[in-house]
Amino acid sequence: MAALATARAERLLVTVGNPNVGKTTLINAVSGSRFEVGNWPGTTVDRLSAHCKLSGRSVEIVDLPGSYSLAATTPEEKIARDELLALKPDLVVDVVDAGNLERNLYLTLELAEMGLPVVVALNLVDEARAKGLTIDADLLARELGLAVVPLVASRGEGIGELCEQALRDNPAACPLVAYQPCIEAAVEELGALLEGAPERRWLALAALSGETVRLPLPVAERSESLRQKLEAEGVDPFLEIAGQRYRTAHELSQRVLDRQQAPPQLTEKIDRWLLHPWLGLPLFLAGMLLVFRFTFLFSDPWIEFVGAVQGVLAGWVAGSALPPVVQSFLADGLIGGVGTVMAFAPVLFFLYLAMSFAESSGFLSRAAFIADRVMHWAGLPGRGFIPLMLGFGCNVPAIYATRTMEDFNDRLRVALAIPFTACSARLAVFVLFAAVFFPAQATAVVFGLYLLGLAAGLTTAAILGKLAPTGHSSGAMELPAYRLPTLGLTLRQAWMRTFAFIKGAGGSITITVLVIWLLLNVGGGKPENSLYAQLSQLLVPVFTPLGVTDWRLVGALIPGFIAKEVVIGTLGVSYLGSEPVAALGLMDGLQQLGQSFLTACWAFLNAIPAMFGLPQLAPPAPEAPDGLAGALGTSIAPAGAMAYLVFLLLYTPCVATVVAIRQEFGRRWASFSVFYQLLVAYVLGLLAYLVWPS
Amino acid sequence: MTDQLLALLERPRTTAELSGELKTDEQAVEGLLSLLGARGYVGKAYDSSPTCGTGCGSCSLQRLCPAKGEEAPFLPVWRLTARGRDALLKVRGTSTEVPCPKVQGR
Amino acid sequence: MTTVCHLEPDQNAQISRLGGPPGLMRRLVALGLRPGAAIRLVRRAPLGGAFQIALGDSFIALRAQEAGQIHLELS
Numbered sequence: 001m002a003a004l005a006t007a008r009a010e011r012l013l014v015t016v017g018n019p020n021v022g023k024t025t026l027i028n029a030v031s032g033s034r035f036e037v038g039n040w041p042g043t044t045v046d047r048l049s050a051h052c053k054l055s056g057r058s059v060e061i062v063d064l065p066g067s068y069s070l071a072a073t074t075p076e077e078k079i080a081r082d083e084l085l086a087l088k089p090d091l092v093v094d095v096v097d098a099g100n101l102e103r104n105l106y107l108t109l110e111l112a113e114m115g116l117p118v119v120v121a122l123n124l125v126d127e128a129r130a131k132g133l134t135i136d137a138d139l140l141a142r143e144l145g146l147a148v149v150p151l152v153a154s155r156g157e158g159i160g161e162l163c164e165q166a167l168r169d170n171p172a173a174c175p176l177v178a179y180q181p182c183i184e185a186a187v188e189e190l191g192a193l194l195e196g197a198p199e200r201r202w203l204a205l206a207a208l209s210g211e212t213v214r215l216p217l218p219v220a221e222r223s224e225s226l227r228q229k230l231e232a233e234g235v236d237p238f239l240e241i242a243g244q245r246y247r248t249a250h251e252l253s254q255r256v257l258d259r260q261q262a263p264p265q266l267t268e269k270i271d272r273w274l275l276h277p278w279l280g281l282p283l284f285l286a287g288m289l290l291v292f293r294f295t296f297l298f299s300d301p302w303i304e305f306v307g308a309v310q311g312v313l314a315g316w317v318a319g320s321a322l323p324p325v326v327q328s329f330l331a332d333g334l335i336g337g338v339g340t341v342m343a344f345a346p347v348l349f350f351l352y353l354a355m356s357f358a359e360s361s362g363f364l365s366r367a368a369f370i371a372d373r374v375m376h377w378a379g380l381p382g383r384g385f386i387p388l389m390l391g392f393g394c395n396v397p398a399i400y401a402t403r404t405m406e407d408f409n410d411r412l413r414v415a416l417a418i419p420f421t422a423c424s425a426r427l428a429v430f431v432l433f434a435a436v437f438f439p440a441q442a443t444a445v446v447f448g449l450y451l452l453g454l455a456a457g458l459t460t461a462a463i464l465g466k467l468a469p470t471g472h473s474s475g476a477m478e479l480p481a482y483r484l485p486t487l488g489l490t491l492r493q494a495w496m497r498t499f500a501f502i503k504g505a506g507g508s509i510t511i512t513v514l515v516i517w518l519l520l521n522v523g524g525g526k527p528e529n530s531l532y533a534q535l536s537q538l539l540v541p542v543f544t545p546l547g548v549t550d551w552r553l554v555g556a557l558i559p560g561f562i563a564k565e566v567v568i569g570t571l572g573v574s575y576l577g578s579e580p581v582a583a584l585g586l587m588d589g590l591q592q593l594g595q596s597f598l599t600a601c602w603a604f605l606n607a608i609p610a611m612f613g614l615p616q617l618a619p620p621a622p623e624a625p626d627g628l629a630g631a632l633g634t635s636i637a638p639a640g641a642m643a644y645l646v647f648l649l650l651y652t653p654c655v656a657t658v659v660a661i662r663q664e665f666g667r668r669w670a671s672f673s674v675f676y677q678l679l680v681a682y683v684l685g686l687l688a689y690l691v692w693p694s
Numbered sequence: 695m696t697d698q699l700l701a702l703l704e705r706p707r708t709t710a711e712l713s714g715e716l717k718t719d720e721q722a723v724e725g726l727l728s729l730l731g732a733r734g735y736v737g738k739a740y741d742s743s744p745t746c747g748t749g750c751g752s753c754s755l756q757r758l759c760p761a762k763g764e765e766a767p768f769l770p771v772w773r774l775t776a777r778g779r780d781a782l783l784k785v786r787g788t789s790t791e792v793p794c795p796k797v798q799g800r
Numbered sequence: 801m802t803t804v805c806h807l808e809p810d811q812n813a814q815i816s817r818l819g820g821p822p823g824l825m826r827r828l829v830a831l832g833l834r835p836g837a838a839i840r841l842v843r844r845a846p847l848g849g850a851f852q853i854a855l856g857d858s859f860i861a862l863r864a865q866e867a868g869q870i871h872l873e874l875s
Contacts, residue, residue, distance in 0.1 A: 068725050073732035102722035210733075234784050238733060243696030246726050250695070250718050264857045268842065271859070275852060277845050369861045373849045376863070382850075475850060475863035476827050710832050714856035771834070 009051060009060035013166055014087060015121075016080055016111070017095030018104050019066030022123045024048065026095055026153040027061055030163060040065070040079050054163050062087065068103070070110045070202075071211060084114060085199060091170055092118045093162070098135050098150070099128035101257060105249035108144065112173040113205060115198035119165045120148045126155075130360070132260045132483045140256040145174050175201055177248045182233070183208065183240055186226045193219045208237040262482040270482055271366070280370045287363070291354040292393050296424065297610050299346035301603035306346070308596035310339040315584025315592075328521060331581060337513030340562055341506040344396065344656060345498055351390065351397045352494040358386075360485040364404065365477060372475050378458045379465035381405060381475055384414040388457065391421035392450070395653060396501065399660035412665055413464045416673055417457030419653035419661075420680075422450050425564040429648060432568060436629045437641040445642075449649050456650055456680060505659040509562070512655045516559050532558065546647065546682075547640030547689045557647075563654050568628075575631040643689035650681035699726060700782040703736060706773040727772055735778035738770050802874065804851055804867035807841040813872040814838050820869035831860050833870060 015023045027035070031050035040047045048063040064083055065076035072078040084092070094111055096104040111118050122137055141148040147165050151158035179187070190204035194215075197203065206213045207223035208230070215223070230237050262270070274283060314331035322330070358364045364386060372382030383405045390398035398418045402411045422430070430449055434442040519532040536555030543554050552574040560567040584592070636644065652674045653661070662670035695716070702715055709727065713720040730736045774782065807813060815837050818825050832855050833839070842852040842859065851867045853860050862870075 069729060071729060071732070073729070100719070100721050102719040103725045106722070106725060231784075236781050236784065239696040239700075239730075239735070239781060239785075242726065242729055243699075246722065247695040250722065253719070264854075267859070268854075271842075271852070275843065275845075277843075277849075280845075365861075369850055369852070372861075372863065373845065475861065476824075476831060476833075476866050477861050478831055479852065479859040479861055481858075705836070707836075708832070708834065711837065711856070 009058040011057060011059045011090045011167070012087065013059060013061045013091050013093055014064055014084065014089040015061065015093045015095055016064045016084065016107070017066065017121075017123075018068050018097060018100075018107060019076075021066075021095045021097040021104065022153050023063055023066070023095045026093075026121060026123060026151070026159075026162075027063055029153050029156050029159045030054075030166070031061060040083075043075060043079065045076055045079055054167055057167060059166065062089075067107065069106060070114075071206075071209070084111075084116065089116065091166060092116045093121050093166070094118050095121045095123050097128075098122050098125045099131050099133060101128075101133075101135060102249050102253040105252055106245055108146075109177055109245050109248060110202065112144070112146070113175045113177070113199075113202040115172045115175075115201065117170040118146050118173045119162070119170060120144065120146050121153075121158075121162055122148055122150045123153050125150045126152045126489075129486055130489055132485075134258045134260065136256045136258065140252075143252055143255060144176065146170075172198060176252075177245050179205075179244050180235070180240060182230060182235060183237060186223075186230065186237075189226065190219060190223050193222060205241055209241050210238055260483050264481065267362075267481045271479070274363075274366050275369060281374075284367050284370045287367070288389050291351070291358075294354055294611060295347060295350040295393055297607035298604065299350045301600040301607070302346035303343050304603070305596055305600035306339055306342045308600075309593065310335055311581075312584060312589040312592050312596075314581045316586070316589050318581045319583035319585060325521070329517065332520075333514045333517035334510075336517070337510035338506075340513055341502060341509050341656075343563075344394075345502060347394050348397050348501055349494055349498045351393055352497045353490060355390070355397070355401060356490045356493040356497075357485060359404070360483070360490070362480045362482040365479050368477065369479065376475075378462045380414060380461055381407070381410055383477075384410060384461075387414050387418060388421060388454075391418040391423060391457075393424060395419050395421070395423050395657040396505075396660050397497075399657060399664060400497070400501075402664065409465075409468060412669060413461040415661055415665060416464065416669070416676070417461040419657050419673060419677060420453045420457035420460065420650055422453045422649055423564070425654070426649060428565045429567050430645060432629070433632070433641055433645050436633050437638045445645075449645060452646065452684075453649050456684070460676075460680075501660075504663055505656055508659045509655050513562055516562060519558065545689070546643040546685045547637060548644050548647075549640075550635045553636060553644060557651065560648065561652060561655055563656070564648070567648065571632070572628050575635075576627055639689050639692040642692045643685040646688040647681045647685035650677055650684060652677050652681075696726070696730070697782070697785045699723075699730070700735070700774060700778055700785070703772055703774045703778065704782070706771045708771055712772070730778070731772075734775055735781060736772050737775045738772060802872050804839070804841065804853060804862065804870045804872065805864060807872070809841050809843055811874075812838065812840045813874050815870055816873045817871040818869060819871065820866070824866060824869060828866070828870065832856075832858070833860065839872075 015027060017023050027048065027050055031052040034052060035048060035050050038047045038049075039045065045065050050061045052059055052061070062083070064080040067074075067077040067080040069077060070081040070084070072081050092111055094108050096108065108118070108120060120140070122135065122140070125135070128135065135150070137148045137150045147168075147170065149158050149162045149165055151162065153159065178184070186208055187201060187204040190207060191200045194200035194203060203213055203215065204223070207215060207220065208227050210227060227237055274280060276283075313335045317327050317331045317335070320327065355364075358367070367386055368382035370382070371385030375382050375385050384402070386404070387398045387401040390401050395418050398421075399415050402415045402418075405411045405414065427446070430446045431442070434445045438445045516532075519535065520530055522531040532555060533551065536551040536558070539554050540549060540551050543549070548554060552571065555574065556567045556570040559570045652658070658670050658674060661673050698716060699712065702712055707715075709720050709723050712727075713723040716723065727736055802813070804813075815833060815835050817835055818828055818833070820828075828834075837855060840854045842854050844851045849864070851862045851864065853862065853867075
């Protein structure tokens with residue numbers, strides 16, 4: 001290393017740019033992180049350099065300290081300026097933040113005046129795109145007369161092209177800023193005195209601006225007299241030069257930048273409808289319905305597919321020569337656990353997709369504006385309404401969506417209210433029970449349960465707000481201009497959030513499923529003798545006041561912790577017994593997999609026209625094993641069934657939701673949520689039993 | 695661009711307001727301000743002003759002033775320094791008989 | 801002295817003074833609503849609902865009680 005460092009490489013590259021434009025990341029990507037870190041002589045400013053081989057040629061890269069200009073107003077800028085003049089690099093790589101082009105171009109214009117060969121590395125184009133800014137790199141290259149390489153250094157995009165440029169013999173850049181004739185005349189006169197120095201134009205301009213630059217004495221004296229002459233004529237050379245550079249940077253960036261943003265007039269026109277005093281709220285609710293419809297239509301085929309994969313895997317396990325306990329552990333425990341996590345993924349992905357779109361297009365802020373009045377009575381800001389509404393789809397993304405709120409207390413209160421809202425998984429159970437016990441008023445019962453959940457959540461938030469008076473929950477916020485987010489970015493954002501859920505919560509959920517598998521399978525072959533049945537029977541006295549006396553109903557609440565719809569499956573098994581899984585051969589399984597994948601793709605395509613069809617208003621037909629409805633009807637009275645439904649609506653959030661609360665707010669609040677909801681569910685369940693006419 | 699900026703700063707303004715008036719990027723205005731600030735043409739409203747602190751009772755910015763009370767919100771409001779005012783007067787004074795006309799950028 | 805609450809839609813005004821608790825003031829100033837700034841009322845929701853004002857090219861939403869803390873000079 002040491003020997004390498006002293007030997008002069010074939011090519012010397014320097015990187016220069018504003019602070020925080022990703023220069024280090026860029027050098028890292030080019031050199032493969034073979035850095036040497038030290039200090040610039042006589043300073044505490046870090047000096048970063050790297051030696052590497054590009055296409056067989058040895059290259060040294062020196063990173064100059066971050067600078068906004070070469071006017072040397074800070075120690076960093078002074079080093080950058082002096083080294084640029086002293087090093088005489090073969091190439092200057094000017095790293096430019098694409099999201100902040102105008103300010104960054106000021107330095108580029110100065111570099112061009114130094115007469116050095118310059119390549120513009122247009123970095124962070126992805127972040128710029130996220131801000132709705134696209135830059136015409138070809139046009140910028142033509143305007144500047146320099147090579148421009150668009151980059152995302154952190155992902156290595158564009159690095160190959162930059163390396164190619166780095167080995168080319170780039171000509172010296174030409175000056176791009178035209179100053180007033182009186183300034184130009186002075187520059188020309190001084191430049192003639194500096195004949196032979198490639199950086200003479202920059203030196204002359206710096207001297208005229210009154211900066212301290214090293215010049216031969218006669219030139220320095222001449223420049224001082226020229227400067228005084230200009231000032232006497234009422235021209236401040238410093239202001240003229242800086243101003244003209246900024247003007248040029250501004251005009252340049254205007255020409256190459258495309259702001260994908262609705263102009264204020266259009267934004268105001270759209271707002272006239274969306275924020276309309278009376279139409280606003282109905283339009284907003286219709287939008288929310290559309291989001292749910294989109295999510296469930298598009299995710300359903302993939303949830304089915306996950307189920308089919310689980311079935312095939314279980315079939316293969318059943319066909320293996322393993323002992324039955326191991327088979328059951330693999331099929332019901334492990335595959336079931338991972339399957340539970342995977343079945344969440346499609347819903348989350350499509351819900352996040354809709355949310356990403358709403359967020360970056362500007363719709364989310366409008367929704368908060370509309371909902372502010374509704375939320376105000378619970379002492380919550382309007383932004384809390386969206387997570388709460390999302391809770392009706394699935395509680396898990398709803399918890400993560402509270403991040404859009406600024407105040408911690410507000411965020412926590414909304415997060416504790418969300419699990420009370422009836423998610424789509426609970427709907428399946430409601431529909432089954434309503435059809436069995438309240439066939440005449442099924443729709444009213446289901447709707448009433450939804451309202452009860454929302455009321456319980458909002459009351460919780462309101463009470464917590466009274467107990468812990470937050471600061472001032474503010475409704476003041478900016479309503480950003482509308483814009484159309486790019487598809488790629490929205491997809492990537494949705495995928496990253498879904499992936500974060502699988503990575504962060506997948507383990508805990510799988511472990512919970514395994515624990516429950518253990519409960520169900522320890523203690524003998526028959527379900528009546530299992531640990532699960534014994535535990536359920538222990539719990540029956542607790543639920544007797546609610547009119548629920550059958551251990552199978554009580555027990556089903558335990559696996560309901562995994563996901564609320566699991567209650568139906570468990571009831572089916574404990575009332576009717578489980579059907580053995582048929583063994584599958586390798587080829588049969590593969591064939592089934594292929595078939596279900598094709599079915600999923602077909603259903604996914606069919607979801608597109610279905611989006612625009614009429615929504616189905618009646619609750620869907622109950623999906624339950626044959627005979628379960630009859631068995632249920634004889635095991636409990638309607639009042640008890642009502643109490644059971646209320647309890648099921650409100651009791652502990654499912655494990656994925658609990659994990660989400662733990663990730664966002666910590667273990668303490670996650671356990672609070674579980675115990676508090678159990679209490680509320682019990683009290684309200686009891687009330688329902690006592691009040692319901694039997 | 696600098697003369698427009700100096701003229702706008704006759705009344706103290708924030709970078710957001712300046713960028714709105716100049717129809718330009720806020721970050722770029724910040725850059726220009728720091729350049730001008732380093733050379734003593736402009737300053738933050740409350741520091742290094744010989745008159746600041748004498749007329750607080752009538753100052754519309756007093757509730758934003760970090761010199762007043764620790765709870766006051768902070769927001770940099772820029773103003774001209776004596777040097778900036780001189781420069782502005784000079785530009786104004788000669789603008790009718792400018793020795794050389796303005797040249798637009800390339 | 802008037803506040804944003806008393807503005808009619810499309811009326812212009814200049815902020816003269818901010819009131820309210822420090823937290824609110826800090827929030828308003830962070831949004832660019834400082835004394836001296838010129839604003840325009842865009843619309844107000846009925847039943848004491850929110851206010852939408854324009855500040856330069858950007859739009860800001862406010863609650864009624866927040867709007868009441870922004871004192872104005874009419875222009």
